[in-house]
Amino acid sequence: MSSSQITARSIVWGQFRLDGGSFFGVLPRSLWTRLVPPDEANQIPVILRSLLLETDGHKVLVECGNWPLFPEKLRDKIYKLEQPPMAETLRAQAALSPEEITDVIPSHLHFDHVGGFFHEVNGTPKVLFPNARLHTQKGQLEWALKPSPKDRASYTPALTQLVADYEKLVVHEGPWTLVPGISVDLAHGHTPFMQIVRAETPFGPLVHAADVVPMRGQVPLAFIMAFDIEPLKTVEDKVRLYKNNPGAVFYCGHDPENPLCRVVTDDKGRPTPEEVVLEGL
Numbered sequence: 001m002s003s004s005q006i007t008a009r010s011i012v013w014g015q016f017r018l019d020g021g022s023f024f025g026v027l028p029r030s031l032w033t034r035l036v037p038p039d040e041a042n043q044i045p046v047i048l049r050s051l052l053l054e055t056d057g058h059k060v061l062v063e064c065g066n067w068p069l070f071p072e073k074l075r076d077k078i079y080k081l082e083q084p085p086m087a088e089t090l091r092a093q094a095a096l097s098p099e100e101i102t103d104v105i106p107s108h109l110h111f112d113h114v115g116g117f118f119h120e121v122n123g124t125p126k127v128l129f130p131n132a133r134l135h136t137q138k139g140q141l142e143w144a145l146k147p148s149p150k151d152r153a154s155y156t157p158a159l160t161q162l163v164a165d166y167e168k169l170v171v172h173e174g175p176w177t178l179v180p181g182i183s184v185d186l187a188h189g190h191t192p193f194m195q196i197v198r199a200e201t202p203f204g205p206l207v208h209a210a211d212v213v214p215m216r217g218q219v220p221l222a223f224i225m226a227f228d229i230e231p232l233k234t235v236e237d238k239v240r241l242y243k244n245n246p247g248a249v250f251y252c253g254h255d256p257e258n259p260l261c262r263v264v265t266d267d268k269g270r271p272t273p274e275e276v277v278l279e280g281l
């Protein structure tokens with residue numbers, strides 16, 4: 001299959017909110033507030049996007065929205081989750097039904113990356129994409145089932161168990177290829193065995209940066225989330241991401257405005273984002 005047959009578009013499911021300081025790590029407040037203005041609770045909007053890739057026979061979602069079954073206080077007061085029913089969003093934005101999705105590739109199993117694989121039916125979680133294979137990594141699944149005290153809050157035990165029990169779960173060990181032109185590499189700093197999806201599209205290589213570069217403002221090597229398990233590994237992940245994908249457009253799924261950028265070097269030789277606008281993304 002020729003790579004020009006892989007089409008890419010964005011699906012925006014909604015947003016939730018996280019503490020801005022946690023999101024930007026060691027970056028001083030005076031700097032990150034210029035990148036993303038916080039609200040009165042010091043929180044910033046974190047957009048929930050999927051990259052939808054389509055080829056003959058495959059309709060693939062990279063990332064999958066947020067967990068819709070949080071207790072009310074967590075959902076409304078803390079995360080301020082705004083995510084209309086995802087089936088309706090998919091129909092409105094891509095004219096697809098959830099049954100048509102063949103593959104879902106969450107970068108990792110934090111609730112805001114795989115949670116929307118399930119929706120609420122009469123108070124219980126049910127699979128939203130019944131025909132989709134759900135692709136994860138053995139190392140991430142094992143970690144998610146037994147997270148550290150530092151990142152326990154990013155996983156939802158009921159959600160992780162549903163993922164582990166899902167009959168069409170595909171557990172990979174290491175980099176893999178879905179079809180020619182859609183391949184998966186790994187990063188380990190944010191969380192172990194995070195999947196980085198690269199697609200060869202008519203726009204050129206498109207690389208989903210997952211939570212290595214969740215927002216475009218985080219392209220500089222030191223602008224790392226405080227949530228990361230091993231921040232120095234995230235620095236290595238970024239260096240490798242940029243080096244292994246020359247000329248690529250990077251997809252920063254949590255960005256408040258536009259997920260797309262190229263990585264260029266500034267006058268001091270440091271990586272910096274350059275905005276890219278592509279139709280449908």
Ligand SMILES: [Zn+2]
Nearest residue numbers: 110112113211
């Ligand atoms: Zn995230």
